[in-house]
Amino acid sequence: MIPDRKTRTIHVRDLPIGGSAPIAVQSMAATRTQDIPATLRQVHLLEEAGADLVRIAIDSKADVEALATIRAQTKARLSVDLQENYRLAALVAPFVDKLRYNPGHLHHHEKDKPVAEKVGFLVGVAKEHGLALRIGVNAGSIAPEYRLRYPDDQLEALVRSAADHCALVDAHGFSEYVVSIKDSDPRTVIDANLRFAELRPDVPLHLGVTEAGMPPDGVIKTRIAFEQLLSRGIGDTLRVSLTVPFDDKGMEIAVGRELIDDISNGRFRSVPPNFFDGLNIVACPSCSRVENNRFVDLAQDVKEMTAFATDHDLTIAVMGCRVNGPGETDDADLGLWCGPTTVNLKRGEEELGAFSYDEILGELRTALERLIAERETA
Numbered sequence: 001m002i003p004d005r006k007t008r009t010i011h012v013r014d015l016p017i018g019g020s021a022p023i024a025v026q027s028m029a030a031t032r033t034q035d036i037p038a039t040l041r042q043v044h045l046l047e048e049a050g051a052d053l054v055r056i057a058i059d060s061k062a063d064v065e066a067l068a069t070i071r072a073q074t075k076a077r078l079s080v081d082l083q084e085n086y087r088l089a090a091l092v093a094p095f096v097d098k099l100r101y102n103p104g105h106l107h108h109h110e111k112d113k114p115v116a117e118k119v120g121f122l123v124g125v126a127k128e129h130g131l132a133l134r135i136g137v138n139a140g141s142i143a144p145e146y147r148l149r150y151p152d153d154q155l156e157a158l159v160r161s162a163a164d165h166c167a168l169v170d171a172h173g174f175s176e177y178v179v180s181i182k183d184s185d186p187r188t189v190i191d192a193n194l195r196f197a198e199l200r201p202d203v204p205l206h207l208g209v210t211e212a213g214m215p216p217d218g219v220i221k222t223r224i225a226f227e228q229l230l231s232r233g234i235g236d237t238l239r240v241s242l243t244v245p246f247d248d249k250g251m252e253i254a255v256g257r258e259l260i261d262d263i264s265n266g267r268f269r270s271v272p273p274n275f276f277d278g279l280n281i282v283a284c285p286s287c288s289r290v291e292n293n294r295f296v297d298l299a300q301d302v303k304e305m306t307a308f309a310t311d312h313d314l315t316i317a318v319m320g321c322r323v324n325g326p327g328e329t330d331d332a333d334l335g336l337w338c339g340p341t342t343v344n345l346k347r348g349e350e351e352l353g354a355f356s357y358d359e360i361l362g363e364l365r366t367a368l369e370r371l372i373a374e375r376e377t378a
């Protein structure tokens with residue numbers, strides 16, 4: 001039931017991705033990168049669960065030093081997630097097999113430097129060290145120029161950003177890359193990947209529903225997207241993003257493999273009736289950048305506390321850090337993003353304040369009740 005894919009085959013060290021290669025399953029360490037024993041345990045846990053590739057977040061030189069130690073103690077294929085400081089690529093390159101950059105984060109550093117030059121730098125690093133690249137576009141962090149160019153068409157902004165970055169990388173004669181286009185809504189993931197695959201059928205795709213949240217809803221959202229895409233021969237590697245404690249991260253790999261197996265064997269599940277109606281909780285899967293270890297419990301508490309509002313068509317986003325939290329909560333009706341000692345509460349793009357971890361549920365409930373009351377009287 002998974003047709004032949006038309007993409008070219010690239011390699012992450014010895015792992016082929018694309019073309020006729022098996023669909024690779026990957027995940028990301030949720031531990032602090034500088035907590036070397038914990039991150040090594042996380043890498044081993046994911047490997048034992050069957051991960052083909054493990055991603056690690058790197059934001060500082062101290063993270064790079066930790067990565068060097070981790071690299072020396074594991075043979076796992078490692079990928080690094082670069083966020084705002086793209087130049088860290090040169091430092092991490094000796095220790096990894098793949099680099100992921102987000103086109104939406106390249107404007108943060110060296111603002112006057114053309115994006116093409118920054119991409120050229122990343123490609124140069126990848127070539128020099130024999131690494132693969134991922135161009136990872138996210139709906140919550142679309143590059144400002146694409147948001148301006150397509151103010152009313154998020155899908156086109158996502159797809160054009162990805163396609164233009166492919167062209168920038170192609171211009172350097174480099175083809176060892178994959179693309180991902182992610183959103184927390186599986187319908188956007190389906191539409192964006194279908195549109196991109198028409199434009200660039202040669203480029204391997206990394207599939208994922210980002211911030212899918214807690215099981216079982218997070219698994220259902222992911223299944224909806226993967227069934228529609230993999231059954232059309234779209235998708236060469238994938239990650240299932242679930243908000244679970246880091247000791248349970250193997251679940252992401254197990255669910256990914258189960259979905260591939262089900263879709264390969266024609267075992268499709270119909271979408272539960274009215275799945276997209278009512279309250280939607282979006283939550284990030286957590287990573288090294290989580291600001292407070294209470295994040296996963298907080299996401300679960302939010303789900304339980306808001307159960308009274310299940311019938312209301314609202315989205316509440318719960319994010320673990322300041323790197324992606326502020327942007328990725330903009331589209332939610334109510335958003336929370338975690339700081340070290342406080343949680344920031346937003347209503348749409350409006351900041352409502354920062355509250356302690358003990359206060360935040362009460363504040364969220366007040367904001368939610370007010371929002372529901374306003375809608376009912378509107």
Ligand code: SF4
Binds near residue numbers: 286288291322
């Ligand atoms: Fe990591 Fe922050 Fe993204 Fe959560 S929102 S997965 S903590 S980068």
